[in-house]
Amino acid sequence: MSDREFAPGSTLTRAMVAQMLYSLEGKPAAGSADFADVAEGAWYADAISWAAGEGIVSGYGDTFGPNDPITREQLAAILYRYAQNEGYKTSQSGKGTEGYLDASSISSYAVKAMDWAVNAGLLSGKGNNTLAPTAGATRAEVAQIFMNFCKDIAK
Structure with missing residues (x-):
């Protein structure tokens, strides 16, 4: 898939959905993610940190699975x-x-x-x-x- 392709039949990842909601909210301030697989500075880190802090998303114990299909x-x-x-x-x-x-x-x-x-x-x-x-x-x-x-x- 390229940057110019929507790929309607492809799945979205958990990180992508968190990012969509984070963007919908205007990208509010976020804390740090407590997930071992969410690296600081990753494109989705702030979104997941915000969503987890708000109780919107949860992980699998100490991991989030950002690249897992939702x-x-x-x-x-x-x-x-x-x-x-x-x-x-x-x-x-x-x-x-x-x-x-x-x-x-x-x-x-x-x-x-x-x-x-x-x-x-x-x-x-x-x-x-x-x-x-x-x-x-x-x-x-x-x-x-x-x-x-x-x-x-x-x-």
């Missing part, structure tokens, strides 16, 4: 925590993930966030009545989810 359930959880942090409405009515064949495979930390994301219209099924919560979120999906978030949640 999963659909991780994205839902991050946006849910960001919405709560900003005081946006996070209570939604509806069936949420009920009825999706793979709803039971959603990680416990992400169940409420996935219900919210589905009810809010941020996240939809992948076909065959599945949500694919542990699948990597593509650039196209994340672009649509962020557009819906900004239009419908952060209004």
Whole structure:
């Protein structure tokens, strides 16, 4: 992929999503990251430090996994925590993930966030009545989810 290519089918990394939210917030002051794999001065270090400090992102113990593809359930959880942090409405009515064949495979930390994301219209099924919560979120999906978030949640 080049600097001039969007690559809609490629996945986004955890660092990229943190950077998107950090930029959306106007790049506020950030502390230092307490993750062994987030090097000081890395392009994403301030974003991850800020997001972790605000309780928006979490890592895997002492690591963050900045280059790991972000999963659909991780994205839902991050946006849910960001919405709560900003005081946006996070209570939604509806069936949420009920009825999706793979709803039971959603990680416990992400169940409420996935219900919210589905009810809010941020996240939809992948076909065959599945949500694919542990699948990597593509650039196209994340672009649509962020557009819906900004239009419908952060209004």
